Amino acid sequence: MLKLTTTRSITRLSQLYNVPAATYKLKGSASLSNVRFYSPPAAGVKLDDNFSLETHTDIQAAAKAQASARASASGTTPDAVVASGSTAMSHAYQENTGFGTRPIYLDMQATTPTDPRVLDTILKFYTGLYGNPHSNTHSYGWETNTAVENARAHVAKMINADPKEIIFTSGATESNNMVLKGVPRFYKKTKKHLITTRTEHKCVLEAARAMMKEGFEVTFLNVNDQGLIDLKELEAAIRPDTCLVSVMAVNNEIGVIQPIKEIGALCRKNKIYFHTDAAQAYGKIPMDVNEMNIDLLSISSHKIYGPKGIGAIYVRRRPRVRIEPLLSGGGQERGLRSGTLAPPLVAGFGEAARLMKKEFDNDQAHIKRLSDKLVNGLLSAEHTTLNGSPDHRYPGCINVSFAYVEGESLLMALRDIALSSGSACTSASLEPSYVLHALGKDDALAHSSIRFGIGRFSTEEEVDYVVKAVADRVKFLRELSPLWEMVQEGIDLNSIKWSGH
Numbered sequence: 001m002l003k004l005t006t007t008r009s010i011t012r013l014s015q016l017y018n019v020p021a022a023t024y025k026l027k028g029s030a031s032l033s034n035v036r037f038y039s040p041p042a043a044g045v046k047l048d049d050n051f052s053l054e055t056h057t058d059i060q061a062a063a064k065a066q067a068s069a070r071a072s073a074s075g076t077t078p079d080a081v082v083a084s085g086s087t088a089m090s091h092a093y094q095e096n097t098g099f100g101t102r103p104i105y106l107d108m109q110a111t112t113p114t115d116p117r118v119l120d121t122i123l124k125f126y127t128g129l130y131g132n133p134h135s136n137t138h139s140y141g142w143e144t145n146t147a148v149e150n151a152r153a154h155v156a157k158m159i160n161a162d163p164k165e166i167i168f169t170s171g172a173t174e175s176n177n178m179v180l181k182g183v184p185r186f187y188k189k190t191k192k193h194l195i196t197t198r199t200e201h202k203c204v205l206e207a208a209r210a211m212m213k214e215g216f217e218v219t220f221l222n223v224n225d226q227g228l229i230d231l232k233e234l235e236a237a238i239r240p241d242t243c244l245v246s247v248m249a250v251n252n253e254i255g256v257i258q259p260i261k262e263i264g265a266l267c268r269k270n271k272i273y274f275h276t277d278a279a280q281a282y283g284k285i286p287m288d289v290n291e292m293n294i295d296l297l298s299i300s301s302h303k304i305y306g307p308k309g310i311g312a313i314y315v316r317r318r319p320r321v322r323i324e325p326l327l328s329g330g331g332q333e334r335g336l337r338s339g340t341l342a343p344p345l346v347a348g349f350g351e352a353a354r355l356m357k358k359e360f361d362n363d364q365a366h367i368k369r370l371s372d373k374l375v376n377g378l379l380s381a382e383h384t385t386l387n388g389s390p391d392h393r394y395p396g397c398i399n400v401s402f403a404y405v406e407g408e409s410l411l412m413a414l415r416d417i418a419l420s421s422g423s424a425c426t427s428a429s430l431e432p433s434y435v436l437h438a439l440g441k442d443d444a445l446a447h448s449s450i451r452f453g454i455g456r457f458s459t460e461e462e463v464d465y466v467v468k469a470v471a472d473r474v475k476f477l478r479e480l481s482p483l484w485e486m487v488q489e490g491i492d493l494n495s496i497k498w499s500g501h
């Protein structure tokens with residue numbers, strides 16, 4: 001009954017990596033056959049496994065085709081199938097979520113779809129393997145503990161860490177808070193200063209601001225127009241009382257990769273702890289905590305096709321980094337993170353990490369190929385620019401500005417594609433992106449930016465569809481825009497004095 005979720009993804013995996021689907025046969029936990037994610041089709045109606053692959057590029061045609069297939073199987077008319085409410089559409093895309101058929105998913109920086117192999121690993125921890133991994137007096141505890149330690153080893157291996165240096169948390173937000181608050185609090189007698197950047201994720205920025213309220217001083221480094229920090233500026237910011245430098249590895253809005261190895265070397269030379277938020281980097285670009293002199297590194301499972309609500313922090317043991325824990329309690333996770341671990345999530349995260357390592361080369365090649373295609377397609381329209389460094393970037397995160405188009409209107413016009421605006425316009429704040437501002441983009445350009453995310457399960461058909469859809473709708477929206485009309489007439493918009501706003 002995992003049919004649509006699992007079979008579809010497996011079909012895709014086998015197509016992507018050009019291997020027989022059998023390679024991806026689930027290990028077949030006994031529980032799998034009992035799991036139902038959607039109501040089964042009426043007797044005698046056979047759903048085509050691959051069908052949903054087509055539905056999200058041409059929803060209506062797909063719905064009609066599916067309705068007519070079902071109609072002939074059940075001896076009614078396609079219209080009757082559609083009218084019955086049990087239509088095609090409710091089964092068309094993965095599990096029945098109650099939201100009908102959903103758009104193409106291109107918001108991989110927000111989160112990634114769960115890999116079916118991860119799901120297969122997780123399920124048995126919700127059924128048979130329910131022991132508390134911290135119980136050490138019986139086999140229920142031991143068996144779960146073995147799985148937890150196995151997962152820890154997989155998480156560590158991806159970044160060349162020792163499993164003992166991995167502490168499980170609820171996600172990268174918690175990991176970042178643990179570091180930004182826990183390190184300065186521990187060393188507060190002698191150290192009063194932190195360094196980070198203007199383009200960090202909100203959770204780092206807000207945690208740093210919270211420390212300012214506790215009396216610490218924070219330097220927020222600028223970035224250049226490509227989104228990169230200046231190592232000289234970093235060096236100049238270092239003080240004798242600096243305890244921590246926190247610079248993210250891959251930016252979540254623009255995909256820019258900071259010079260992590262160089263920053264690590266500089267911090268080591270000055271005996272300052274170096275933390276990197278690797279929520280968007282772990283498993284996606286090569287990261288080695290020893291080679292890069294990283295002392296602390298944040299990881300999020302749901303960005304690597306694993307479950308949500310779990311992540312980790314890597315904490316170096318030699319030289320040892322001390323942290324004041326955020327939570328008081330039973331002292332689990334080397335005393336740094338009290339609370340009973342969630343074995344289903346830990347095991348799923350471990351499997352996701354194992355797969356990131358195992359499939360690193362495949363994923364890289366696949367994502368790079370689709371990314372190049374998407375970037376070339378999107379940039380072929382005039383007045384369209386790629387934000388962030390073209391050379392130091394993770395190809396799966398593409399942020400493009402479409403001048404003379406309001407990002408919000410474009411997102412509305414692209415409702416068949418799940419995307420996020422570079423600006424915060426989908427959130428309540430309606431402020432343009434602080435990251436694009438930090439790169440020196442003006443409000444107008446920051447407002448017309450959209451982020452496209454490509455992942456392991458993205459397909460070429462999806463990219464083709466998106467390129468065409470964006471081109472058509474940008475053209476359409478520009479034709480409605482008085483600014484665009486002026487640009488076409490050769491009027492220099494900068495020469496105009498606007499009144500009011």
Ligand SMILES: Cc1ncc(COP(=O)(O)O)c(C=O)c1O
Nearest residue numbers: 171172173201252279280300311
């Ligand atoms: C760079 C970065 N840091 C931190 C986070 C927060 O991660 P989590 O959802 O695991 O708390 C995210 C996810 O949005 C992110 O992209």
Ligand code: FES
Nearest residue numbers: 407408423425447
């Ligand atoms: S693009 Fe949404 S507020 Fe400007």
